[in-house]
Amino acid sequence: xxxxxxxxxxxxxxxxxxxxxxxxxxxxxxxxxxxxxxxxxxxxxxxxxxxxxxxxxxxxxxxxxxxxxxxxxxxxxxxxxxxxxxxxxxxxxxxxxxxxxxxxxxxxxxxxxxxxxxxxxxxxxxxxxxxxxxxxxxxxxxxxxxxxxxxxxxxxxxxxxxxxxxxxxxxxxxxxxxxxxxxxxxxxxxxxxxxxxxxxxxxxxxxxxxxxxxxxxxxxxxxxxxxxxxxxxxxxxxxxxxxxxxxxxxxxxxxxx
Numbered sequence: 001x002x003x004x005x006x007x008x009x010x011x012x013x014x015x016x017x018x019x020x021x022x023x024x025x026x027x028x029x030x031x032x033x034x035x036x037x038x039x040x041x042x043x044x045x046x047x048x049x050x051x052x053x054x055x056x057x058x059x060x061x062x063x064x065x066x067x068x069x070x071x072x073x074x075x076x077x078x079x080x081x082x083x084x085x086x087x088x089x090x091x092x093x094x095x096x097x098x099x100x101x102x103x104x105x106x107x108x109x110x111x112x113x114x115x116x117x118x119x120x121x122x123x124x125x126x127x128x129x130x131x132x133x134x135x136x137x138x139x140x141x142x143x144x145x146x147x148x149x150x151x152x153x154x155x156x157x158x159x160x161x162x163x164x165x166x167x168x169x170x171x172x173x174x175x176x177x178x179x180x181x182x183x184x185x186x187x188x189x190x191x192x193x194x195x196x197x198x199x200x201x202x203x204x205x206x207x208x209x210x211x212x213x214x215x216x217x218x219x220x221x222x223x224x225x226x227x228x229x230x231x232x233x234x235x236x237x238x239x240x241x242x243x244x245x246x247x248x249x250x251x252x253x254x255x256x257x
Contacts, residue, residue, distance in 0.1 A: 001047065001079075001113050001139050006030060008138045013042040035064035045075045045135060052224060053086040060090050072098035075131055079120075081105045081160065081221070083228050084150030091124065091149040100128040103149060105156035106140065109216045117141045121159075123151035157229040164226055164242045166200055174208060184209055223250045 002025050006012050013031040015038075016022050022032045033039035036059050040046055046066065050056060056078060060066050066076065076099055078087060087103040094101040102124035112118050118140035122129050129145045136143035146155055177187045188205040191197055207213065223246040226234075230243050 001049075001118075002030060003028060003114075004116055004138050005135065010135075013039055015039045036060075036062070036066045037064045037069040040066045040069040040071050040074055040076075043074070045077065045132065047077050047079055049079045051080070051221065053082050056080055056082055056086050056090065060093065067093055067097060074099045075102070075128055076100070077102045077104050077128075077132055079104050079106055081156050081225055081228075082153060084123075084153040084232065087123065087150045087153050100125055100131075101149065102128050102132060103152040104132070104136075104143075105152055107156070107159050108140075113139075120144070121146055121152040121155040123147060123153065123155075124149045154232065157225060157232060157234075160222060160225040161229050161234060161239060161242070163200070164222060164246060165238060166198075167204065167222075168242050168245055170201055170204055174205075219246065220250055223247055 002012055002014055006025070006029055011031070012025070012029070013033050014022050014025050015033040015036055019032075022030070026032050031042065033042055048056065048059060050059060058065065062068075076090075076094055078090065078101065082103075082105075084103070087101070091101040091103075102122055104120050104122045104124075106113075106118040106120050108118040116139055120136050120140040120143040122132075122136075122143060122145050126145060129143075133143060146152055173191075174184055174187065178184065184205075188202075188209060191205065192202050226239075226243045226246050230239070234243075
């Protein structure tokens with residue numbers, strides 16, 4: 001996403017807790033900041049993309065966090081998949097310093113980020129969304145304003161819940177077919193040409209057919225997202241089964257690795 005903003009002609013400053021990950025962007029023309037606080041003084045708009053609530057709090061409120069900067073009037077856009085609660089918490093802290101906070105998680109993986117085809121779901125002040133819209137146009141094919149702070153996070157948890165349903169459903173259907181000596185290739189052709197076909201099913205089916213199990217999205221992150229959805233009240237029978245499956249798979253995967 002940073003590369004797309006650079007390509008669009010925007011001056012970009014970057015910070016990463018793992019400094020080696022900034023090398024390629026520096027070589028592409030980005031400025032590297034020494035801390036989140038330093039970054040905020042260099043930019044009018046700051047995007048964050050980290051793994052969980054703890055990382056968000058650290059970047060905002062840590063000793064060199066964003067909110068330690070002597071600055072005001074900035075737009076802070078948190079694109080992480082985190083709880084609605086942490087977004088509401090950070091929005092209050094930002095407002096106290098004269099900043100605007102948006103929660104704007106995305107749907108899409110590496111390929112969609114590289115091609116600017118992400119789907120962006122946004123909660124927060126509508127004026128902040130309007131300010132961010134020209135930047136969103138370089139990052140995604142759709143940016144939708146969804147209302148108050150936290151609503152973008154809720155939407156992302158809903159999408160990732162469905163992702164968990166589809167991943168488990170496809171796996172169970174393929175296992176059932178294999179138990180009855182049906183070829184995976186044949187079943188995938190039927191699925192892809194039926195009303196059940198989708199981009200996700202097609203891509204994951206091709207991966208299974210090619211025995212390519214490299215993760216585009218880490219299992220531990222989907223397990224985390226399902227826990228967040230459960231904490232927000234997701235308690236349907238199917239959801240409980242999927243949550244349990246992914247929680248059980250997470251430590252099992254760690255043992256194999």
